[in-house]
Structures are given as C-alpha cells and as structure tokens.
C-alpha cells in the first residue's frame with residue numbers, strides 16, 4: 001500500500017486559484033511517478049466567500065484544515081475588501097494559531113540570465129533564510145491614542161521571547177548543518193539600535209556553542225541588504241527576526257529572478273505546516289492566464305520535501321531549473337509569452353525525464 005498524504009488547499013484570491021491549479025497538477029503527476037498518493041481538500045476561503053457570507057475563516061473550517069498533514073496556499077487579498085482584513089484573518093491566523101514559527105525561504109538562482117546582478121551565477125546565489133514567523137511587531141500589540149487628531153499617538157510593540165528566539169535559532173543551526181554547504185549561519189539583526197535584539201545576540205552565542213562545526217557570522221540588517229546585492233555568495237544560512245526577514249526575503253527574491261519563482265514554507269517541525277508562493281494575489285492579472293505558476297510549483301516541491309518525499313521534491317526542482325536554464329520558460333514575470341496553463345504543461349511534460357530537459 002503506497003503512502004497517502006492529506007493536503008488542505010486554500011487557493012484564495014486573484015491569481016491564487018490559477019497558480020494553485022497548476023501546482024496541484026504537478027503534485028498529482030509527481031505522486032504518480034514516485035509512487036505515493038495525495039488526498040486534497042479545497043477550502044474556498046477568501047474575498048468571494050467573505051462577500052457572500054461575511055465569514056473570514058469559520059472555526060470549523062480552521063479545525064478541519066489543521067487536521068491535514070500540510071496546507072497549500074495560493075494568495076489572499078482583494079481590492080474590494082479592507083486592506084489586511086482577509087490577509088490577517090486567514091494567513092496570520094494560520095501562522096499564529098498553528099504556531100508556524102519558522103518561515104523558510106530558499107533563495108536559489110536557477111539560470112544566470114534571470115539574475116539582475118552583473119556577473120552573478122547560480123553558484124553565487126544559493127542561500128536560505130530562516131525568518132522567525134510568530135513574534136516581533138507582527139504580534140499585534142498595537143494601539144492608537146487620540147486617533148485622527150493633531151495629537152495622535154500610534155504604537156506597535158516589538159515582542160521577542162527567549163523561547164521564540166531560541167527555537168528558531170536552533171532550527172537554523174540544524175539547517176546549516178543539514179545543508180552541509182559552507183556550514184555557516186549568519187545572524188541578521190539591528191542590535192546596535194534596537195537594543196531588545198541583544199536577546200538574539202546572546203541566544204545566538206549560547207546555542208551556537210552547541211554547534212562547533214557551524215561558523216557563526218553576523219550582519220546588521222542594513223548591511224545584509226547591501227551584501228545581498230553586492231556579494232550574495234557570502235550567505236549560506238541566514239537567521240533573522242520577523243520584520244527584517246520579511247524585507248530581506250523580498251529583496252532576495254529579486255536576485256533569484258523575481259516573485260514568479262520565490263516560494264516559502266511556514267513550519268512547525270513535526271506538525272502541520274503551510275507552503276505558499278511569496279507573491280500576493282496580483283489582482284490585475286487575475287483570470288488572465290498570464291501569472292507565472294512556478295512559485296507555487298516550487299512551494300509544492302518544498303511541501304513534499306517537508307513531508308519526507310525528497311526525491312519527488314528534487315524531481316520538481318530539477319525540472320523547473322532545467323526549463324529555466326534552457327529558456328523554454330524564458331522569464332519569470334507575466335511577460336514570458338507563455339500562459340499560466342502552458343507553463344504548467346511544460347513542467348508536466350518534463351517531470352518524467354527531468355535530466356533530459
């Protein structure tokens with residue numbers, strides 16, 4: 001009896017449904033090739049559901065979703081609805097209530113011509129960012145005083161806990177060891193100005209002593225942005241806080257070719273985890289068959305790796321890399337000249353003989 005995985009699917013808004021359709025086609029094909037099964041259940045959450053029912057994420061649906069082994073998400077967000085309402089009620093709720101404390105962002109350039117940096121090759125752009133995913137300014141401790149008056153005060157607390165910082169740093173050290181590349185972990189912070197980040201400095205040193213085989217490295221966030229553009233080859237594994245990770249990983253997406261390829265995992269090791277392209281719902285492209293589905297395809301690859309199907313994950317990644325290197329998929333934006341469906345078709349056609357692409 002082959003293994004079966006249960007996957008909850010939230011396609012969401014805008015281009016979400018189109019890119020998720022392609023991701024699921026790839027998932028089904030790779031499962032057939034590698035000999036495992038997937039059982040997917042779709043949850044029609046997002047703007048349409050909200051406009052019809054005024055429900056954002058019913059508790060019963062949430063309870064069902066969390067019973068799955070993994071969650072695949074497209075994108076949430078619609079201009080008809082108050083900014084942040086659905087994003088917070090769906091994505092942030094999953095991150096916080098499922099305690100998905102690691103946001104994992106591989107930054108890998110698959111073909112030199114996709115990189116906007118001069119003379120940088122796939123050898124130079126191959127690192128992974130571990131972003132803390134449950135604390136920082138995103139914990140929601142905020143308020144307004146005298147709102148709308150000339151005396152208005154707005155606050156939002158930055159929260160770091162020893163437990164939250166330590167677990168993500170430990171995850172990053174383990175990952176640096178597993179990757180076995182340069183065996184280097186870079187802590188990115190702003191401890192010189194945000195003194196609360198001294199907690200990160202101390203925890204990094206303490207936990208790091210348990211990993212003598214991993215070189216400890218450090219960069220302030222402003223310098224890290226600079227190195228990301230100037231010398232991305234200096235990074236191997238990076239660990240950082242929620243807000244700095246949010247910013248750094250979008251910059252990093254650009255040096256790997258753009259939002260059309262960048263995928264992420266929101267993980268709680270050993271428990272249900274969520275995988276998604278990092279792009280949003282790109283409303284202007286919705287329903288036009290121009291969105292690039294490769295970021296979602298790569299999210300499927302990350303999901304399979306996390307479920308223990310490393311061969312299937314590598315098969316997808318190798319296929320995508322081959323199609324990009326050969327320029328059969330010439331670009332990662334909406335200007336590839338290929339539609340969403342056609343890109344999905346190309347991946348499917350080449351999955352079987354991945355080495356030949």
Ligand SMILES: NC(=O)c1ccc[n+]([C@@H]2O[C@H](COP(=O)([O-])OP(=O)(O)OC[C@H]3O[C@@H](n4cnc5c(N)ncnc54)[C@H](O)[C@@H]3O)[C@@H](O)[C@H]2O)c1
Pocket residue numbers: 015019074075076077078079084087091259260276277278279280281282283284290291292293295332333334
């Ligand atoms: N995780 C999420 O679901 C998520 C993430 C970011 C933004 N959002 C939401 O998405 C909505 C739109 O936000 P935005 O415009 O700032 O970001 P976006 O990522 O949706 O779009 C930014 C631009 O990137 C391009 N783009 C993005 N994905 C693409 C793809 N797959 N193929 C081709 N081009 C692509 C488009 O040119 C688009 O205009 C907002 O409601 C926002 O809150 C959701």
